[in-house]
Amino acid sequence: MSKPSIPQGTRDFGPDVVRKRAFIFNTIRSVFELYGFLPIETPAMENLETLMGKYGEEGDKLIFKILNNGLDNPAKEQQVREDFEKILQGKNNKGITERALKYDLTIPFARYVAMNHGQLTFPFKRYQVQPVWRADRPQKGRYREFYQCDADVVGSNSLLNEVEFVNLYTDVFSKLGIQGCELRINSRKILSALAEVCGGADKLTDITIAIDKLDKIGLEKVKEELSERGLTGEQVLVIEKYLDINGSNESKLAAIKELLLDTEDGKKGVNELEFILNIINDQRSKDENSKAGTTTSLIIDFTLARGLNYYTGIIFEAKAPGTVKIGSIGGGGRYDDLTGLFGVPNIPGVGISFGVDRIYDVMEELQLFPSKVEQGTRVLFFNTGLEESKKAYELLSSLRRSGIAAELFHEPTKFDKQFKYAEKKQIPFIIIIGSKELEEKAFIIKDLRSGEQRSIPFADISSLSFN
RNA sequence: GUGGCUGUAGCUCAGUUGGUUAGAGCAUCAGAUUGUGGUUCUGAGGGUCGGGGGUUCGAGACCCCUCAGUCACCCCA
Numbered sequence: 298m299s300k301p302s303i304p305q306g307t308r309d310f311g312p313d314v315v316r317k318r319a320f321i322f323n324t325i326r327s328v329f330e331l332y333g334f335l336p337i338e339t340p341a342m343e344n345l346e347t348l349m350g351k352y353g354e355e356g357d358k359l360i361f362k363i364l365n366n367g368l369d370n371p372a373k374e375q376q377v378r379e380d381f382e383k384i385l386q387g388k389n390n391k392g393i394t395e396r397a398l399k400y401d402l403t404i405p406f407a408r409y410v411a412m413n414h415g416q417l418t419f420p421f422k423r424y425q426v427q428p429v430w431r432a433d434r435p436q437k438g439r440y441r442e443f444y445q446c447d448a449d450v451v452g453s454n455s456l457l458n459e460v461e462f463v464n465l466y467t468d469v470f471s472k473l474g475i476q477g478c479e480l481r482i483n484s485r486k487i488l489s490a491l492a493e494v495c496g497g498a499d500k501l502t503d504i505t506i507a508i509d510k511l512d513k514i515g516l517e518k519v520k521e522e523l524s525e526r527g528l529t530g531e532q533v534l535v536i537e538k539y540l541d542i543n544g545s546n547e548s549k550l551a552a553i554k555e556l557l558l559d560t561e562d563g564k565k566g567v568n569e570l571e572f573i574l575n576i577i578n579d580q581r582s583k584d585e586n587s588k589a590g591t592t593t594s595l596i597i598d599f600t601l602a603r604g605l606n607y608y609t610g611i612i613f614e615a616k617a618p619g620t621v622k623i624g625s626i627g628g629g630g631r632y633d634d635l636t637g638l639f640g641v642p643n644i645p646g647v648g649i650s651f652g653v654d655r656i657y658d659v660m661e662e663l664q665l666f667p668s669k670v671e672q673g674t675r676v677l678f679f680n681t682g683l684e685e686s687k688k689a690y691e692l693l694s695s696l697r698r699s700g701i702a703a704e705l706f707h708e709p710t711k712f713d714k715q716f717k718y719a720e721k722k723q724i725p726f727i728i729i730i731g732s733k734e735l736e737e738k739a740f741i742i743k744d745l746r747s748g749e750q751r752s753i754p755f756a757d758i759s760s761l762s763f764n
Numbered sequence: 765g766u767g768g769c770u771g772u773a774g775c776u777c778a779g780u781u782g783g784u785u786a787g788a789g790c791a792u793c794a795g796a797u798u799g800u801g802g803u804u805c806u807g808a809g810g811g812u813c814g815g816g817g818g819u820u821c822g823a824g825a826c827c828c829c830u831c832a833g834u835c836a837c838c839c840c841a
Contacts, residue, residue, distance in 0.1 A: 302832080305833085355838075355839050443841065603840095627841075654841070711797085711798075712800050713797075
């Protein structure tokens with residue numbers, strides 16, 4: 298027997314980790330609900346064709362495919378061999394695989410909307426917290442199974458939705474206690490205007506992929522990559538000018554107008570950004586937290602591109618505070634016609650996502666988890682024998698009824714063991730009921746943190762707070 | 765999919781140019797301590813040195829293969 302193990306890139310979570318993760322999930326969920334989003338869930342697996350082709354060529358490779366059952370049926374052997382031949386040529390085949398684990402929450406949601414649009418009230422605001430899977434090779438902060446927390450609004454073109462998401466991000470990070478996050482925004486329209494000015498609207502994807510890497514590989518390498526992707530020296534020069542834009546949000550907008558305002562897309566993109574910025578600035582000028590400088594800052598970033606190619610308008614990326622080297626902890630954007638892929642056109646939407654696993658790492662590194670999230674049992678009743686435990690159980694039940702987590706030690710053994718159990722589980726109080734206490738109708742309660750103990754009549758147990 | 769690094773006790777790691785019976789700390793269990801823990805002391809258990817092959821009189825160490833973990837690239841949360 299070899300040692301048991303779990304698949305690469307997956308993780309077990311112990312009790313304390315689950316508690317901390319639950320704190321993050323609950324916080325995000327409560328903010329989603331506060332903004333009027335409704336929960337849905339979709340299956341772990343989707344039909345392969347629902348997912349294929351939605352995430353680009355690279356994305357297709359990272360989809361976890363599920364092998365069909367019954368391939369060992371002798372009667373089908375010939376067919377299976379032929380089907381498998383197609384797999385070897387890099388083509389998917391229904392005879393071998395027709396289901397896959399979901400890759401994100403957005404496409405399954407689009408599929409859900411396409412299937413149920415007749416019943417939904419628009420704008421439909423949903424949130425979804427579920428695991429997704431990617432056949433990526435794991436590395437720091439990247440796993441093959443991880444949770445996404447998504448919120449999307451479909452059926453509305455209003456930019457007020459984008460404003461809502463800016464505030465939603467801000468509220469979540471504030472409630473989690475993470476200070477100094479950055480929310481970067483851009484518009485895909487700006488990027489396509491850039492492509493247009495560079496004489497190659499068809500080069501949009503190449504340009505976005507290259508400039509997205511700017512902060513990682515530097516300007517020179519980006520220029521190299523652009524040349525390799527077939528852009529002329531003149532076009533690269535325009536992009537260099539574009540990438541050179543910096544300063545405050547206002548000066549960035551002024552500079553981009555100069556560069557791209559001749560184009561239709563450029564105008565639209567700038568308008569979008571200005572609209573959002575104006576409202577947010579106005580709101581924040583009246584808000585105490587913003588004045589204190591502890592909120593998430595909203596930053597226009599023309600180098601922000603985002604890989605997923607279904608985005609058409611505003612795009613977001615949330616970044617951890619600069620002191621931790623984790624990078625993106627969330628992202629999202631507007632898509633004009635996501636459900637069109639599933640035969641239901643003209644339902645626009647905008648959505649965002651939180652990367653819980655990375656948020657966890659950030660909070661762990663900055664020690665931001667409140668100590669109360671690790672709180673479990675408040676009081677342990679010592680077991681000193683059968684008769685005594687009967688009384689202990691009676692009192693314990695009354696505590697549980699009033700919401701206080703309590704346990705009875707599982708067997709009558711020496712105090713040493715029972716004390717150590719309480720210590721390891723960080724149970725702050727122990728209660729002892731022995732034969733003497735039974736007779737006196739009063740138990741001994743001890744605070745393990747201070748070592749203080751006193752005797753309390755059985756009847757008075759409800760007056761104790763166990764804090 | 766491509767490349768780098770690391771695999772020795774439950775955990776963190778020592779282990780000399782290849783040399784006899786592979787060590788330490790922490791953790792676990794037992795005792796000192798029969799109804800009062802944390803500290804201390806004593807003792808015990810625990811290893812096919814990731815797996816397979818090779819070189820050698822002799823391999824934890826050197827070579828090859830393989831598996832696993834990890835980091836980076838591509839891409840992304």
